[in-house]
Amino acid sequence: MEEGNSSKAGRMVAYLLIGSIFLVAAFYLLGYVGIMSMEKESRGYILLPNNYAVYKSTLHGPYEIASRSSNKTLVNPSVTEVGWNDRYVVFKRTDETLEEVGILDTQRKTVKTLESSEDNLKKLYSEFKIPEHITLQKVDSIWPDTSKNR
Structure with a gap:
């Protein structure tokens, strides 16, 4: 009978230890995400629909x-x-080997990209029924005017 009680006590200690480790890890991760978010926001941002934003990845971009x-x-x-309206964000991005245009559907949380060309941009506008008055603007040119600095 005593052996049964000691194994129960051992399991309870193990559960407490595992639970404590889990809580410490969860607090660490939440703190890390919070700090990273604050750091991004401190660099400024362009507010987009449905709680999305354009951020600088590092202090000097991109x-x-x-x-x-x-x-x-x-x-x-x-x-x-x-460029954006109340649901869609149209964007152009480049890296060393690729240039693409794309749409972020902020309600469905999906992104579709195509190789950058005027025809592909028109295809995206048509597919997502985006009004033609939503035009692409250079991020550098609108950053100082629409950025929320804290």
């Missing part, structure tokens, strides 16, 4: 599109141009 609530990057750096 720009990325991420969720403000989860800090999850949906469009990798280097976003060079952006």
Whole structure:
């Protein structure tokens, strides 16, 4: 009978230890995400619909599109141009070997990209029924005017 009680006590200690480790890890991760989010926001941002924003990936750029609530990057750096309405974000991004245009559907949280060309941009506008008055603007040119600095 005593052996049964000691094995129960051993399990309880193990559960407490595992639970404590889990809580410490959860607090660490939450703190890390919070600090990273604050650091991104301190560099300024362009507010987009449905709690998304254009951020500087580092102090001097490049720009990325991420969720403000989860800090999850949906469009990798280097976003060079952006335009939006109340649901869609149209963007152009480049890196060393690739230039692409794309649409972020902020309600469905999906991204579609195509190789950058005027025809592909028109195809995206048509597919997502985006009004033609939503035009791409260079991020550098709108950053100082629409950025929220804290």
